[in-house]
Amino acid sequence: MEGNDMNNPKTTRANFGTVRQLKSGRWQARYPREDGGPRMPGPTMFKTSKEAHVHIANVQSDRARGIYHDPRKGERLLAIYAQEWIENGGSRGKLAIRTTELYEDLLVRHIAPNIGKRAVGQITPAMVRGWYTALGKELAERAARPRADGGERVASGKTRQRQAYAFLKGVMNTAKTDGMVGSNPCQIIGAGMVRTEERPFMPMEDFTRLLESHPADLQPVIALAFGAHLRLGEAVALRRSDLDLEKGTLKVVRQAVQTRRAGVVITPTKTEDTRSVDLPLVTVEAMILYLASVPRALPAAPLFTRSTGKVLTRAQLQHAFKKSRDSTDLRQYHFHDLRHSGLTLAAQSGATVRELMARAGHSTSSAAMKYQHAAEERGRIIADGMSAAMRTGMNRPPKTA
Incomplete structure (x- = not known):
C-alpha cells in the first residue's frame, strides 16, 4: 500500500470504487x-488511504439516497450561470418581459460585481449572508443620499434587497437540481418573502368622488376598472369585442406592459389566463352610455380612447388618477385599489373563494382569501349594526356586566 511509482501505483479494489497512492x-x-x-477520480486528494475509502463510501451512500452531487459541476461562475438561467426562462422555462428585465438588472448591479465572481459550487450560506448584509447597507446608504435634482430621496432599498435575494435563491434552487450544489445556500429565514401592507378599502363615497373628479372621457375606464376588477394594463389593452353588453360580461385577454427596451408591449394577462367577468348592472349602464357617446368602431379597435380620438395610454391613466386623488385629498389610494376594493365588495356580496378567483383571474386561492377575510370583518360590523337596531326596535337595552 505504500507504493509511490505513478507507472505502477498500489491499488486496492472494492465493489464500488478503488483507492491508489500517487507519486x-x-x-x-x-x-x-x-x-x-x-471510473473517474474524486474531486480532491487525501492524506491517508482511510480518508479516501471513507470518501468512496460517502459517495456510494449519497448516490443510493439520491442526494449526491459532484462538486466539479459547480465550477461555472455564478454570474455566467445566472445569465443562462434568465435566458432559459428561469426555473419554469418562461419569464415575463418585465421579470426578465428586473432579473437582468439585479444580476448586473448586485450579483455579478461580488458574489457572482464565485463558482456556483463554492457558494456557502455564510457567503450569502455576508452578501445580503452588505447589499442592505449599500442600498440604505444610497437611499440616504440627497438627490441631485433636490427631489425626495428614494425608498430604503428593502424591496430591492428582497428581490435580489429571491432571484439568487431561484438560481441556486436550479443549481441544486442540476447537481451543482448539494443544498441551496440561500437559507436566510424570511429574506425573500413579500411583506405588503393591507391596501385600504375604498368606500363607495370615495369611489364616487374619484370617479367624478376624472375627465369625462376617462370616467368610463374608472367605472369598468372597479366593476370588473381590472389591473391598469388590462384596462388600457381592452378592445371593443371584449365587451358584451347583451350578456353584461367583459372578457379580459391581454395587458399593456411598460418595458425599458421596447416601450409598451401587449402581452397575455399576468397569469396568462383569459377570464370572463359578469359586470354589475351599474357598470353595464355606464358602458352603454359611454359607447353611445363615441363613434362606432371595428371589434378589434381599442375600447377606450381620449376625447381627441387617440388611444388611451398607461401613462395618461396613471397621471389622471394621481391628479384626481390629489384634488380630492384621497392620496391614500392607488389605481390598483379600484381592483382591490371591487373584489372586496364582491366578497361582501357573498362571492365564494372560487368565484373571487374567477372574477380576479387568480391562479391560487391564497390571493382570493384576503378578500374573504375582509368580508368576514365587514360581516361583524353589519351584525353589530343589526343588533343595535334590533335592540332599539325591541326596546331592550344591552346587557351590562
Whole structure:
C-alpha cells in the first residue's frame, strides 16, 4: 500500500470504487461515473488511504439516497450561470418581459460585481449572508443620499434587497437540481418573502368622488376598472369585442406592459389566463352610455380612447388618477385599489373563494382569501349594526356586566 511509482501505483479494489497512492504520497479515490461510464477520480486528494475509502463510501451512500452531487459541476461562475438561467426562462422555462428585465438588472448591479465572481459550487450560506448584509447597507446608504435634482430621496432599498435575494435563491434552487450544489445556500429565514401592507378599502363615497373628479372621457375606464376588477394594463389593452353588453360580461385577454427596451408591449394577462367577468348592472349602464357617446368602431379597435380620438395610454391613466386623488385629498389610494376594493365588495356580496378567483383571474386561492377575510370583518360590523337596531326596535337595552 505504500507504493509511490505513478507507472505502477498500489491499488486496492472494492465493489464500488478503488483507492491508489500517487507519486506525491497522497491518495486518490476513483469510482464509476453517474452515467455508468469509466471510473473517474474524486474531486480532491487525501492524506491517508482511510480518508479516501471513507470518501468512496460517502459517495456510494449519497448516490443510493439520491442526494449526491459532484462538486466539479459547480465550477461555472455564478454570474455566467445566472445569465443562462434568465435566458432559459428561469426555473419554469418562461419569464415575463418585465421579470426578465428586473432579473437582468439585479444580476448586473448586485450579483455579478461580488458574489457572482464565485463558482456556483463554492457558494456557502455564510457567503450569502455576508452578501445580503452588505447589499442592505449599500442600498440604505444610497437611499440616504440627497438627490441631485433636490427631489425626495428614494425608498430604503428593502424591496430591492428582497428581490435580489429571491432571484439568487431561484438560481441556486436550479443549481441544486442540476447537481451543482448539494443544498441551496440561500437559507436566510424570511429574506425573500413579500411583506405588503393591507391596501385600504375604498368606500363607495370615495369611489364616487374619484370617479367624478376624472375627465369625462376617462370616467368610463374608472367605472369598468372597479366593476370588473381590472389591473391598469388590462384596462388600457381592452378592445371593443371584449365587451358584451347583451350578456353584461367583459372578457379580459391581454395587458399593456411598460418595458425599458421596447416601450409598451401587449402581452397575455399576468397569469396568462383569459377570464370572463359578469359586470354589475351599474357598470353595464355606464358602458352603454359611454359607447353611445363615441363613434362606432371595428371589434378589434381599442375600447377606450381620449376625447381627441387617440388611444388611451398607461401613462395618461396613471397621471389622471394621481391628479384626481390629489384634488380630492384621497392620496391614500392607488389605481390598483379600484381592483382591490371591487373584489372586496364582491366578497361582501357573498362571492365564494372560487368565484373571487374567477372574477380576479387568480391562479391560487391564497390571493382570493384576503378578500374573504375582509368580508368576514365587514360581516361583524353589519351584525353589530343589526343588533343595535334590533335592540332599539325591541326596546331592550344591552346587557351590562
